[in-house]
Amino acid sequence: MSEWGYVIGEEDLLPLSLGCAVLGTGGGGNPYLGMLRTRELIRAGAQVRIIPFDALDDTATVYALGSIGAPVVGVEKIKRGDECLHALRALERTTGRRADALISEEIGGSNGIEPIAIAAQAGLPVLDGDGMGRAFPEVQMTTFFIYGQACSPAAVADDKGNVVTFDPVDTMYRLEALARAVTVQMGGSAGMCTAPMGMAFIRRAALPGTVTQALRIGRAIVDARATRADVLERLLVVADATLLFTGRVTAVVREMKGGFSVGMAMIAGNGAYAGCTARIAIQNENLVLWVDDAVMACVPDLIMMVEHETGEPITTELVKYGLPVAVIGLPAHDLLRTAQALDVVGPQAFGYAGIDYDTHRL
Amino acid sequence: MSEWGYVIGEEDLLPLSLGCAVLGTGGGGNPYLGMLRTRELIRAGAQVRIIPFDALDDTATVYALGSIGAPVVGVEKIKRGDECLHALRALERTTGRRADALISEEIGGSNGIEPIAIAAQAGLPVLDGDGMGRAFPEVQMTTFFIYGQACSPAAVADDKGNVVTFDPVDTMYRLEALARAVTVQMGGSAGMCTAPMGMAFIRRAALPGTVTQALRIGRAIVDARATRADVLERLLVVADATLLFTGRVTAVVREMKGGFSVGMAMIAGNGAYAGCTARIAIQNENLVLWVDDAVMACVPDLIMMVEHETGEPITTELVKYGLPVAVIGLPAHDLLRTAQALDVVGPQAFGYAGIDYDTHRL
Numbered sequence: 100m101s102e103w104g105y106v107i108g109e110e111d112l113l114p115l116s117l118g119c120a121v122l123g124t125g126g127g128g129n130p131y132l133g134m135l136r137t138r139e140l141i142r143a144g145a146q147v148r149i150i151p152f153d154a155l156d157d158t159a160t161v162y163a164l165g166s167i168g169a170p171v172v173g174v175e176k177i178k179r180g181d182e183c184l185h186a187l188r189a190l191e192r193t194t195g196r197r198a199d200a201l202i203s204e205e206i207g208g209s210n211g212i213e214p215i216a217i218a219a220q221a222g223l224p225v226l227d228g229d230g231m232g233r234a235f236p237e238v239q240m241t242t243f244f245i246y247g248q249a250c251s252p253a254a255v256a257d258d259k260g261n262v263v264t265f266d267p268v269d270t271m272y273r274l275e276a277l278a279r280a281v282t283v284q285m286g287g288s289a290g291m292c293t294a295p296m297g298m299a300f301i302r303r304a305a306l307p308g309t310v311t312q313a314l315r316i317g318r319a320i321v322d323a324r325a326t327r328a329d330v331l332e333r334l335l336v337v338a339d340a341t342l343l344f345t346g347r348v349t350a351v352v353r354e355m356k357g358g359f360s361v362g363m364a365m366i367a368g369n370g371a372y373a374g375c376t377a378r379i380a381i382q383n384e385n386l387v388l389w390v391d392d393a394v395m396a397c398v399p400d401l402i403m404m405v406e407h408e409t410g411e412p413i414t415t416e417l418v419k420y421g422l423p424v425a426v427i428g429l430p431a432h433d434l435l436r437t438a439q440a441l442d443v444v445g446p447q448a449f450g451y452a453g454i455d456y457d458t459h460r461l
Numbered sequence: 462m463s464e465w466g467y468v469i470g471e472e473d474l475l476p477l478s479l480g481c482a483v484l485g486t487g488g489g490g491n492p493y494l495g496m497l498r499t500r501e502l503i504r505a506g507a508q509v510r511i512i513p514f515d516a517l518d519d520t521a522t523v524y525a526l527g528s529i530g531a532p533v534v535g536v537e538k539i540k541r542g543d544e545c546l547h548a549l550r551a552l553e554r555t556t557g558r559r560a561d562a563l564i565s566e567e568i569g570g571s572n573g574i575e576p577i578a579i580a581a582q583a584g585l586p587v588l589d590g591d592g593m594g595r596a597f598p599e600v601q602m603t604t605f606f607i608y609g610q611a612c613s614p615a616a617v618a619d620d621k622g623n624v625v626t627f628d629p630v631d632t633m634y635r636l637e638a639l640a641r642a643v644t645v646q647m648g649g650s651a652g653m654c655t656a657p658m659g660m661a662f663i664r665r666a667a668l669p670g671t672v673t674q675a676l677r678i679g680r681a682i683v684d685a686r687a688t689r690a691d692v693l694e695r696l697l698v699v700a701d702a703t704l705l706f707t708g709r710v711t712a713v714v715r716e717m718k719g720g721f722s723v724g725m726a727m728i729a730g731n732g733a734y735a736g737c738t739a740r741i742a743i744q745n746e747n748l749v750l751w752v753d754d755a756v757m758a759c760v761p762d763l764i765m766m767v768e769h770e771t772g773e774p775i776t777t778e779l780v781k782y783g784l785p786v787a788v789i790g791l792p793a794h795d796l797l798r799t800a801q802a803l804d805v806v807g808p809q810a811f812g813y814a815g816i817d818y819d820t821h822r823l
Binding site: 283 | 551621622624625626627628630631638639641642643645646647
């Protein structure tokens with residue numbers, strides 16, 4: 100396997116965390132702290148290889164993991180760093196199946212980095228892919244669950260070594276409800292690992308290449324800054340994204356509700372968008388963009404907000420009055436656009452009964 | 462073992478459930494539905510033996526189990542009947558230790574009957590004893606946990622077969638918080654089983670003879686009714702209880718709060734108590750009795766409300782305007798009166814900072 104993929108170097112971590120934050124579509128938590136933890140592990144000698152799906156045969160066992168909780172909690176409640184590892188070990192014990200590789204539940208935000216930090220501790224490779232191609236607020240919103248990953252066993256662990264295992268659980272929505280309630284009791288943020296998957300299933304259900312995609316996006320931002328190039332322009336090219344709006348944030352309404360950051364950001368347009376007003380609905384992530392009350396983009400497509408000058412990704416817990424921003428859009432992966440997927444991650448799944456995805460898709 | 466103890470007969474079930482309801486001190490849930498379930502099992506041929514602690518040697522493994530949730534939920538959300546069995550089986554799998562006997566977490570209310578219903582399904586004996594000698598609202602409030610039962614593994618199961626296992630957990634308070642949050646997600650009521658205990662520990666930490674005590678109290682009520690004797694008088698003698706108040710319920714304030722029934726019942730005195738007003742604070746169970754604002758009794762002592770004429774135990778979800786009631790009191794078992802126990806089940810543990818147990822103990 101050593102000839103497959105590439106080893107993540109210390110110099111890759113900042114670009115990777117920037118790219119993950121962009122793909123976080125406002126949520127998924129800020130990858131900065133996870134990046135620092137991973138950097139310490141790599142400096143201490145840990146080596147993590149990012150491998151393509153082809154690197155493993157069908158008999159290999161893969162665990163998906165990531166943090167669960169409201170991103171805004173993660174700003175003040177710092178992780179210990181081994182929460183997901185405890186959840187993983189609990190599942191390995193329960194199932195008797197050791198992990199051959201890890202994969203991210205969601206590439207967007209801190210969970211794009213998390214499997215790398217855990218892989219560094221466990222001595223495992225990380226698959227170049229994930230289950231969202233972005234960030235989503237709920238457990239069941241991965242292509243893994245959408246296309247048939249077992250709902251159990253799954254485990255949640257906190258920073259004090261407490262581990263809660265769900266086994267059996269009847270639906271992925273039940274798993275979300277139970278894991279969320281436990282996470283709230285654990286202080287609003289925890290590590291989660293879901294049922295083991297075989298590589299044959301991963302090849303069918305996972306979104307390939309997203310670690311590399313995040314790395315490429317992050318590198319474009321870093322390089323453009325270094326060469327004083329137009330960051331936004333480079334970002335649009337490298338991410339193959341569409342500019343949807345530019346302006347200044349005029350208001351943010353945000354509250355903690357059932358373990359989620361829920362709210363709305365308002366943006367007064369400038370440049371080509373002067374005189375227009377944009378509105379972005381938030382549940383951890385950016386869900387819907389309206390410009391002058393017309394829907395411009397909606398989940399599962401990616402609605403990403405970056406600081407206009409620097410390309411710095413703006414997460415929902417950091418968006419604030421006065422920020423000059425650009426809103427850019429990216430079509431969701433085809434695996435997120437099937438009828439089966441839209442039931443779970445389309446506008447209706449988030450309570451927007453009146454928004455038809457196919458009418459507004461990017 | 463077959464010479465030890467006694468087999469529960471169909472004719473014992475009504476008295477037992479009455480006695481458990483009396484000892485429930487207003488809470489623990491109404492044992493009536495569990496009684497019906499157990500009767501069906503016994504009619505179908507199941508045989509459950511109630512055995513004294515002496516019947517098993519120190520190497521025997523005992524599991525304590527019972528329902529968790531607000532009693533008021535149990536009125537409309539009927540149990541399937543195998544919730545606790547699923548929780549038990551999950552723990553047996555996790556620990557590799559099969560149960561030699563079951564014991565009730567709390568003899569008061571529905572949990573006095575629950576282990577018998579589960580034992581009937583599992584073919585196990587039930588120890589004559591429990592961990593509360595009454596009912597209490599929270600998981601950590603058993604003499605098992607107070608005197609050192611391991612906080613994990615523990616498991617909670619619902620009526621749909623979902624099982625959540627807590628392993629490891631750092632404190633019994635954490636277990637309560639996590640199990641409660643899961644129970645609320647499971648619809649407000651679930652079955653729970655806690656970590657296996659050895660018989661040597663049970664002999665030291667459990668309250669002995671409480672199944673038989675409940676049976677004796679229930680039989681006294683049934684017999685007195687049948688012979689038209691004064692039920693209250695017989696009840697006081699058999700239970701060795703003190704009459705604390707008689708009157709009519711004038712108001713009940715009750716709400717669901719964090720998975721508990723919390724509230725207050727007001728009683729206008731009659732007979733020897735005419736002109737006086739009693740007030741009972743409730744968190745699932747009756748916690749404190751005031752008469753004219755003076756504390757007459759408080760946890761962990763038992764404050765029991767029965768219908769004056771019939772001796773029918775009145776649970777907090779059934780207490781209502783106009784009911785003629787007698788309030789009777791019983792001293793808590795010595796194991797609940799140590800400083801160690803009062804930290805967990807004394808007035809302070811329920812937020813009554815100003816009530817000194819030793820001043821007001823029965």
